[in-house]
Amino acid sequence: MTKVEQTSLAELVENLPESINKKAKRRIVAAFDFAAAAHKEHVRESGERYLDHDLAVAQILLPLDVDSNTLIACLLYDILLPHTDVTVKEIKKRFGHEVASLVKGLSNLQEYAQRTQYTKGTNGDVDKRELEVIRKAILSIIEGDIRIILIRTADCLQDLRKAKGFSQERQIEIASVAMHIYAPLANRLGIWHLKWELEDLAFRYLDPDNFNTIADQLAERRTERTRKVELEAAKLQASIQDLGLIGEVTGRSKHIYSIYRKMKRKDLSFEQISDIQALRVILYPTDPEAYAAKNLKEKTDEERSLCYQVLGIVHGLWQPIHGEFDDYIATPKPNGYRSLHTAVMDTDTGQKLEVQIRSLRMHEEAEKGIAAHWAYKENEARISASAQRRIQTLRDLLTTLQETEDDEAGREIVETELLAERIYAFTPNGDVVELPVGATPIDFAYQIHTAVGHRCRGARVNGKMISLDHKLKSSDRVEIITSKRGGPSRDWMNASLGYTGSARTRSKIRQWFRTQERGKNIQQGREVVERELKRLGLGDSYTIEEIATALKYDDVKDFLAKVGFGDIQSAQISGALMLMQKSLKPADEELRPLLLPKRPKSKGLTVLGASGLPTKMAKCCNPIPPEPIVGYITRGHGVTIHSQDCRQLAAITDRERITKEVDWGQETDTYPIPIVVQAYRRPNLIDDMASILRGQQITAPKTKTLSTESILTVYLEVEVNSLEQLNWLLKKFEALPNVIEAKRQRWS
Secondary structure, three states: OOHHHHHHHHHHHHOOOOOOOHHHHHHHHHHHHHHHHHHOOOEOOOOOEHHHHHHHHHHHHHHHOOOHHHHHHHHHOOOOOOOOOOOHHHHHHHHOHHHHHHHHHHHHHHHHHHHOOOOEOOOOOEOHHHHHHHHHHHHHHOOOOHHHHHHHHHHHHHHHHOHHHOOHHHHHHHHHHHHHHHHHHHHHHOOHHHHHHHHHHHHHHHOHHHHHHHHHHOOOOHHHHHHHHHHHHHHHHHHHHHOOOEEEEEEEEOOHHHHHHHHHHHOOOHHHOOOOEEEEEEEEOOOHHHHHOOOHHHHHHHHHHHHHHHHHHHHHHOEEEEEEEEEOOOOOOOOOOOOEEEEEEEOOOOEEEEEEEEEHHHHHHHHHOOOOHHHHHOOOOOOOHHHHHHHHHHHHHHHHHHHOOOHHHHHHHHHHHHOOOEEEEEOOOOOEEEEEOOOOHHHHHHHHOHHHHHOEEEEEEOOEEEOOOOOOOOOOEEEEEEOOOOOOOHHHHOHHHOOOOOHHHHHHHHHHHHOOOHHHHHHHHHHHHHHHHHHOOOOOOOOHHHHHHHOOOOOHHHHHHHHHHOOOOHHHHHHHHHHHHHOOOHHHHHHHHHOOOOOOOOOOOEEOOEEOOOEEEOOOOOOOOOOOEEEEEOOOOOEEEEEOOOHHHHOOOOHHHEEOOEEOOOOOOOEEEEEEEEEEOOOOHHHHHHHHHHHOOOOOOEEEEEEOOOEEEEEEEEEEOOHHHHHHHHHHHHOOOOEEEEEEOOOO
């Protein structure tokens, strides 16, 4: 490895998001080494080495906080070319199914691009309807994985950055693809920093004369212009806050191609363009709860008032430019677009600014509805409503992935949000809320506003009080009941408890807990673990340190902080306890009844489709359900179970003894567990408990109660099939009204 390679790789690793852990970093370095060995010194047609190009593509996507598998795919995406002799199967073996799927998807996309040619009309313009067909085909090829588009867009941008090494014909070809395919897709997805660089670089090769003319007229460098507009944005932000309003001010410096399009569209000279520097103000309700309770007219009146108040602030800070004010709130555009547009001048600097002012709802309508920014700005052929919905789903998904710090959570969002069927529920005022199938009132609350979700304490559906784990249906009318303060419950992050059906909701809840102080999270994490041990009747059997070690955490405080954040769920703690129990020595046999059934299970872990074979867990990697596993067939000692990414397993040369046909299986046997529930006396408590048991098809053959003046104690023995099911049951009991505590207990 050369010094240049080391520096480039070190820079990539140094700038990785904090969410990418040490294990993932090692996989990224391994991918780099694998790519280096495969490409050797082969170069692209521009003269750039494949390895340098791949590193640059990964660097381009770093600001989006993409997951580690995406970065690995950036380093490997062109490794299937003939000069490498690498196969998809080999990528899958080394880096897993997800990376192999991304690389294969990119390969399919490149093959489609090579087969596809688009024609031009008699005036030299590209046929726009044909382009729309191509863009839809791309969305179909990626099979729902937005990351393939992100990598291909970054690849296209890097080609443009190195296009000086191409022939003029090739420069125009690459620039045309960037301008007509990937810049519009980036625009539709809201990836603005990629969009403007794609457009400017493509414009340089497609129309060099006009590009150079405008570039010369922009006397200042872009960075200097950006710095100035940020200062103006900060000034306006402070003035809005002084008035007691809540708003977000963002600044932008118009890029060269955007200036050219406006000059051409409005037949203006460069000097007549007043929005080379622009600010956008998005205003939020000052009281989200009161706002949510208003009807549509009341909301509209409040939003209009906020916008006009800020307009007064803008005209007080800077001098308005005559004839440059458009009120699209009083008179919306034909497509429904609503906003205030004004142009002003800073008399101290002579700088002109365009300022757009809109409410959050107006902004979302402009971004998502029929007035979508890309739909009217690009002036494309009419796009179907279904295509608009799919593109907006991708944009929303990207935003959530950017806010998600955990790779596993990111994958869950991709799987459950992008591919899920949708339902459409209504607010009490008739506003439509789109949700994934399986969504609950908590998901509904977070979709209305994050603050409403955090303070959600109850809900009515079609006028009736329901539990927060109730599954909503299309056409349901939902009313959220909130408290004035407080935050979400940690149980909402546990998908198995059923309080949330949306991974995006769980991501928002996780973000809330991440904002708490580390010390507080460590303390809360300790309380969660101790509560789980007590709930399962194992408080005297295992320590927190032992559980942390089983879950592969060397630092107990880091482990507890993860539990406090919600990154580690009770199901994982239960899984660690099960693993620890399986590794008990014969001398510890008296502890086995705490976790094991009284009779052996007939089904469970299977090898080559068969159960009951002698197996043992590898101590080198210590796999825990549901971690992906493989089996190593030993000589006379059964099958050793390893994690798929086990280092020791990778070093084994006798590969034919390794089988991937290993599965944790389904534990179908049940075993009796005694539990005790304490509650303040109330009618129908036993009936409510029985209803929960029936819903999970859990039998409770033994039940007895004791009571004092106000406290009722219920003892029952239930048949459960796993610690996870027991944990779920105890939490559901504790969630019942008047219940003080539900825990596991041994019969005396």
